[in-house]
Amino acid sequence: MSKGDRILDVRNIHMRFESKGVCVRAVTDVSFPVLEGETIGIVGESGCGKTTLGRCIVRAYEPSEGSVMYTTADGETLDFLKIDRQTMKKYRKEIQMIFQDPYSSLDPRMTVLDIIKEPIRANYPKMPKQEIEKKVMDIAARVGLNTTYLKRYPHAFSGGQRQRIGIARALVLNPRVIVCDEAVSALDVSIQAQVINLLHDLQQEFGLTYLFISHDLSVVEYISDKVGVMYLGKMVEYAPTRTLFSHPMHPYTESLLSAVPVADPTVKIERIPLEGEIPNPANPPSGCFFHTRCRFCREKCKQETPEYIEMEKDHFVACHFARELDLRGFDYGEEPDEENKTGN
Amino acid sequence: MSGAKDDVILRMKDLKINIRVDEGVLTVVRGVDLEIHKGETVGLVGESGCGKSLTSKAILGINDKKCRAEGQILFDAEGTGMTDLLSLKPRGREIRAIRGKQISMIFQEPMVAFSPMYTIGNQINEATLLHITKDKKKAKEISLDVMKKVGIANAEKRYDQYPHEFSGGMLQRALIAMALVCNPKLLIADEPTTALDVTIQAQILELMKTLQKDFGMSILFITHDLGIVARMCDTVAVMYLGRIVECASAVEIYGNPMHPYTRGLLGSVHKIGTKGQKRLFSIEGTVPLALNLPKGCGFYERCSKRIDGVCNVQDPQLTDLGDGHRVACFACAGCPGKEEPVHE
Numbered sequence: 266m267s268k269g270d271r272i273l274d275v276r277n278i279h280m281r282f283e284s285k286g287v288c289v290r291a292v293t294d295v296s297f298p299v300l301e302g303e304t305i306g307i308v309g310e311s312g313c314g315k316t317t318l319g320r321c322i323v324r325a326y327e328p329s330e331g332s333v334m335y336t337t338a339d340g341e342t343l344d345f346l347k348i349d350r351q352t353m354k355k356y357r358k359e360i361q362m363i364f365q366d367p368y369s370s371l372d373p374r375m376t377v378l379d380i381i382k383e384p385i386r387a388n389y390p391k392m393p394k395q396e397i398e399k400k401v402m403d404i405a406a407r408v409g410l411n412t413t414y415l416k417r418y419p420h421a422f423s424g425g426q427r428q429r430i431g432i433a434r435a436l437v438l439n440p441r442v443i444v445c446d447e448a449v450s451a452l453d454v455s456i457q458a459q460v461i462n463l464l465h466d467l468q469q470e471f472g473l474t475y476l477f478i479s480h481d482l483s484v485v486e487y488i489s490d491k492v493g494v495m496y497l498g499k500m501v502e503y504a505p506t507r508t509l510f511s512h513p514m515h516p517y518t519e520s521l522l523s524a525v526p527v528a529d530p531t532v533k534i535e536r537i538p539l540e541g542e543i544p545n546p547a548n549p550p551s552g553c554f555f556h557t558r559c560r561f562c563r564e565k566c567k568q569e570t571p572e573y574i575e576m577e578k579d580h581f582v583a584c585h586f587a588r589e590l591d592l593r594g595f596d597y598g599e600e601p602d603e604e605n606k607t608g609n
Numbered sequence: 610m611s612g613a614k615d616d617v618i619l620r621m622k623d624l625k626i627n628i629r630v631d632e633g634v635l636t637v638v639r640g641v642d643l644e645i646h647k648g649e650t651v652g653l654v655g656e657s658g659c660g661k662s663l664t665s666k667a668i669l670g671i672n673d674k675k676c677r678a679e680g681q682i683l684f685d686a687e688g689t690g691m692t693d694l695l696s697l698k699p700r701g702r703e704i705r706a707i708r709g710k711q712i713s714m715i716f717q718e719p720m721v722a723f724s725p726m727y728t729i730g731n732q733i734n735e736a737t738l739l740h741i742t743k744d745k746k747k748a749k750e751i752s753l754d755v756m757k758k759v760g761i762a763n764a765e766k767r768y769d770q771y772p773h774e775f776s777g778g779m780l781q782r783a784l785i786a787m788a789l790v791c792n793p794k795l796l797i798a799d800e801p802t803t804a805l806d807v808t809i810q811a812q813i814l815e816l817m818k819t820l821q822k823d824f825g826m827s828i829l830f831i832t833h834d835l836g837i838v839a840r841m842c843d844t845v846a847v848m849y850l851g852r853i854v855e856c857a858s859a860v861e862i863y864g865n866p867m868h869p870y871t872r873g874l875l876g877s878v879h880k881i882g883t884k885g886q887k888r889l890f891s892i893e894g895t896v897p898l899a900l901n902l903p904k905g906c907g908f909y910e911r912c913s914k915r916i917d918g919v920c921n922v923q924d925p926q927l928t929d930l931g932d933g934h935r936v937a938c939f940a941c942a943g944c945p946g947k948e949e950p951v952h953e
Binding site: 311424426456457483530595598 | 656657776778779806807808809810811812814815833834835836837838839840859860863864873874875876877878879880881882884888889890891892893895
């Protein structure tokens with residue numbers, strides 16, 4: 266299997282939570298393919314189901330419906346959500362997760378060394394001590410942790426350092442896919458840049474595939490090859506990053522983009538305010554979920570649910586009038602030079 | 610931003626804040642000079658731990674008892690003219706007449722800022738009853754009026770609801786209503802939109818801008834988000850390790866940043882529309898602990914332009930480069946250290 270092949274195929278994921286007779290549809294019918302070596306950004310406001318989706322994919326939740334077709338390194342394809350415990354054990358280590366909060370995702374009573382060791386111990390109980398130690402040291406050095414401090418506890422580390430610990434823990438089993446759930450949101454901007462650069466370098470080095478879940482559109486635009494926009498549990502738009510940011514086809518994406526604060530006071534963006542708030546997912550609106558806040562809402566939107574279809578090549582949209590609307594995105598200006606494009 | 614002396618409503622002079630801890634004395638704010646003019650929005654930017662929140666809380670005298678503030682905070686109070694807020698007793702009558710009436714504050718987490726035990730109306734009334742009228746009926750009228758102004762639909766019904774019945778965005782509106790009910794001269798906004806989603810954030814920022822015009826107040830806007838600063842502020846003060854390292858108009862700061870820290874901070878934020886052009890700039894290292902600080906510039910350890918023998922020996926002072934752009938750095942053109950480098 267090589268770069269560019271399909272590594273994950275997320276198909277019609279549904280996740281419903283039920284309690285006291287109320288059914289909350291956290292994720293409704295989300296499908297998208299993931300190619301090896303790619304970064305897929307998932308954006309949306311809080312409560313839109315992006316974290317739930319990420320957790321469904323790593324099978325931290327058991328989705329109500331749907332499948333995640335995973336192509337193993339040998340080229341075998343299996344449904345990650347259906348495989349039994351024994352097979353699961355074999356493949357779980359290939360799909361890892363980095364969590365949002367570097368403070369609560371590390372056990373305060375374990376040393377950093379033990380935290381990074383734990384996944385190896387669980388998956389390779391027979392591995393000799395020295396080998397484990399060496400593996401941990403290598404990975405810790407790679408993510409930029411000072412290896413002399415590994416015997417310390419998490420509280421002795423700063424937020425950025427802790428996030429590096431989380432990254433080391435996810436990487437130590439040589440995964441192929443990493444789900445980053447708001448991996449840099451809790452960090453200060455200068456530290457955020459360090460961690461983003463690190464994630465980028467690691468991807469180049471190990472050929473990782475990222476699923477990058479975030480509410481921060483600038484970070485997502487920077488890091489992702491393709492972006493999916495979620496609203497109220499549904500994927501409303503999915504396209505290559507540049508296409509999505511320059512030519513959004515869903516009115517929600519347009520509003521979302523216009524709301525991003527740009528760090529330049531001379532840039533004047535005409536904002537397209539979204540009226541009201543996200544409806545209750547336990548009682549979503551009829552027809553198109555977005556119709557209550559959409560400025561283009563027509564009668565059809567209130568009655569019929571729009572299908573999620575490929576409007577243009579690689580550009581999926583769920584909107585009845587996507588073709589008719591002329592929506593605004595960011596102006597990219599001229600195409601960047603090929604040389605600069607690859608970065609340094 | 611005329612700079613005329615008479616329209617200054619708040620002037621901090623050499624503000625220092627110390628905190629006594631077991632290990633010694635933390636000097637968290639190390640001499641801040643800042644002026645706020647009438648009708649102006651000043652952005653105080655910096656990463657977590659730089660002392661921006663403590664500085665703002667010192668204005669109202671609501672810091673923890675362990676914090677000791679030195680220096681002067683002059684405020685153009687109604688009736689008494691320029692008053693040093695630090696000389697007032699923190700629980701005295703004078704400061705209480707200012708706090709909440711002439712200077713009010715909105716906090717980061719609207720969910721925490723309200724008491725869950727009282728209705729929203731009740732809590733907004735508190736300030737009105739204390740400062741404006743003793744008549745409960747009249748107070749309710751005033752509160753309802755402000756609630757409508759900040760865009761809370763159905764104000765009469767909302768008035769009798771409890772905080773848990775509000776969404777995050779609505780609660781932030783209610784908090785703004787509470788802050789504005791006495792028509793303050795100065796509003797301190799401490800990360801008012803950090804906990805909110807981008808689209809809600811855009812709503813709240815627009816609202817604050819409109820209200821500022823209507824009420825003619827000044828805003829001290831504290832945030833770490835450079836995008837928000839670019840959108841909201843006239844003047845920007847960049848803080849690092851308890852000091853203002855650069856202060857200028859927003860257009861200057863973004864167009865012509867001087868201090869290496871400001872440059873680093875701006876470089877580490879990705880601007881949408883420049884995808885794939887360059888790697889994010891990251892400032893190496895982390896913010897040092899403000900305990901037993903070494904002599905010299907606080908940014909020395911992380912600075913790419915440091916001059917050995919100068920920056921680690923002397924402490925740079927904020928110097929006006931002309932046209933009101935002030936910067937504290939020996940390595941910047943126009944600053945004292947650059948012109949006459951000190952030789953060993």
